[in-house]
Amino acid sequence: MTFRPSPPHPITTLVLCCTVFGYCSAIAEERSAEEWLRAMNAAQQELSYAGTLSYFNGDELTTLDYRHMVVHGEVHQHVTPLNGPSRKFIREGLSVSLQLDSDDELVQMQEKIEAGGISTTFNPKFDKLGETYNIAVDGYGRIANRSAVCVSMTPKEQDRYRIHLWIDKQTSILLRWDMRDHDNRPVSIWQFTEFELIEEDLRQHSFANGSNFSVTLDIKSKQSVEEHEDDEDVQWHLDWVPKGFELSGTSNQELSLGRDSSHNVMYSDGIVAVSVFVEPAPKSHEGVAMESVSGSTVVVSHTIQDHRGQSKLVTVVGDLPKKTVWRIARGVKFDP
Amino acid sequence: MAQALNETLSACFDGEAQRDELRRVLDESNSSEDLRSDWRCYSSISAVLRGEKLSSLESPRNWDELTERIPDDHNIVALQGKRRVNRRTMVGGATAILAMAATLVIGVYVLNPLDDTPSSQSLAVSDDQILNESASSELQVSTSSGTLVNLPLDIQQQHLEKLVVHDANAFVSGSTPITIPQVVTRKVSSSE
CATH class of the missing domain: 2.50.20.10 (Lipoprotein localisation LolA/LolB/LppX)
Incomplete structure (x- = not known):
């Protein structure tokens, strides 16, 4: 049944x-x-x-x-x-x-x-x-x-x-x-x-x-974050990022012809991201601080001297208030 | 009065001043230190954009001061489109033809120029130069006082590259997990 x-x-x-x-x-x-x-x-x-x-x-x-x-x-x-x-x-x-x-x-x-x-x-x-x-x-x-x-x-x-x-x-x-x-x-x-x-x-x-x-x-991504502090070519660090921001990615890349490689790190608080690029500074950029706004994204860049006295261009990109982006850019310091 | 003069000076550097306005600025600059200071600032920026006098410019010494001088959103002069672009004129022949990036508004801050006196070169701007030179720049920069000037192609290109790389990396890395990929809407041309 x-x-x-x-x-x-x-x-x-x-x-x-x-x-x-x-x-x-x-x-x-x-x-x-x-x-x-x-x-x-x-x-x-x-x-x-x-x-x-x-x-x-x-x-x-x-x-x-x-x-x-x-x-x-x-x-x-x-x-x-x-x-x-x-x-x-x-x-x-x-x-x-x-x-x-x-x-x-x-x-x-x-x-x-x-x-x-x-x-x-x-x-x-x-x-x-x-x-x-x-x-x-x-x-x-x-x-x-x-x-x-x-x-x-x-x-x-x-x-x-x-x-x-x-x-x-x-x-x-x-x-x-x-x-x-x-x-x-x-x-x-x-x-x-x-x-x-x-x-x-x-x-x-x-x-x-x-x-x-x-x-x-x-655009390809890799599975692991390479701590940029371990890279021999990277001898800089960030003094400050906003609270809650953590390293979310790193890369080395050629960004423009005739320039050495740029080192790029990305930080995120889980909601918004900010990228920091450090590369040799072109002569025309020395002594000038620049800021651009594209939609909601702010880009700032300025030049600083590295530990060997060479001029480096620091560029920071993010959907954050300009003062925050500038403060991150100012926080790039070279290790002696 | 001072504000009006500053706006007129800004218009001179924008190529939008009339002859009598330019003469008034030149006359007043003889007696106004503030106006001369503004003029020096604009002139320095022009020099930088022309690739001249770079050796005479210092990097900013006081970053706190720089931060304070960064204009807030109210002071950034938004791109007004081709109507304004086509009337753009730069002092001293800085007429770089730029091909991209209409939606970028870029500020150049040059602090503490070494030469503390009015630059004879910067004052030697003829009416003809201001009125006749034109630039078809698609990218403009704003100074700390809101003046729009052109930006060299390499700086513009450098910022655009980093914008696009940031867009792509932010999305693929999951750093901005709940936003759309901005790269598909990033507008780098004013052709539309």
Whole structure:
């Protein structure tokens, strides 16, 4: 005799679904801000999704097609701007490439970009963010027609920007990033305007886009961080980085023809990154301190004397307040 | 009054001053030490950009002072697009033709020039020079007073290279795990 369970009564099903949904909603409502951040980080590593997002870099507004897939535990991403220069950013695990049209100005930087190859094992420590940010659930709202919770990250020092993260209540995926300066002026904002989860059997279809680009720039990453202090050619250190920033990558690369190699280190607090480059200074740069702003990113550079009396060019790049970037640049010191 | 004069001086270095405005600045510079100081600063920057007088410029001595002189966002003069670019004029023939990077606003800070007196060279700017020279620069720099000047191609190129390398490395290293790769939107041309 075969036992055939009878289908549940519709009312029973409804009650059960409401109970489960209510329970999950209650869990979501009860999450602390830190738990939302951890859930958001996990969702990035586990879920596949796609959508259209708007990105304001403090200067211009761009619309992007964004596809995020997890394939055999590895994160794959395709990011394509829908206005401006025609480009496509592809990430497959640690392998990153940038597809460009032949007349794109980034093509002339091909050698420099491909010479990169940053070494890293960085894993953001979300548990430590509370040491440098006041983190709190700051309300609820709707982004891309989905219910979202807002987590505010207010820096304890004015050495970095304030951030609001809008996290999808159902999936914990980040739907909106809002970075503002201390006068509440937007530094960078992006948010999904359309969003959908992607089922496993649709992943390949979602990535099956033909390429019409003529140039591909490959950027490779290594698995381990090479402590730059151990490099005989690198005899400098940073006196200061903002609290909570840790070494997240190092690389040596040829950045310009006719110049020796540049040593590059990257620091991150888990949210934003800052790069420090040290290289021989061209004659034309001596005695001049320079600053540039591109969207939300600040670049500063100045020259200092190394322990052998040779002029070195220090350049710092980051999405941080200018005074912070300058202070990091001033903190480069050569070891005797 | 002083503020107005400084703005007029800035306009001179921007190539946007009228002849009578230039004459007024030159007249006032005889009696105003502040104005001469500003003029020396602008002239030094022009010299640097022309690749001249580099040996007479010192590195900043007091970095705290430098930091204080870094303009806040209100003082950085944002790029105004080609309308402004096409009217750009540099003092003394600094008309570097730059090909890239419209979205960069770059500040050059030159502190403590050795020559403490008004530079005869910098004052020897004719109306014709200011009014006739034009530069088609796509990149501008702002001085600590907000003046826009052009930036040599190698400095501009050097900053762009590092921006792009930073963008790519930050994303692939996981240093900015929840931001989109800025490199796809990094605009290095003003052609649009």
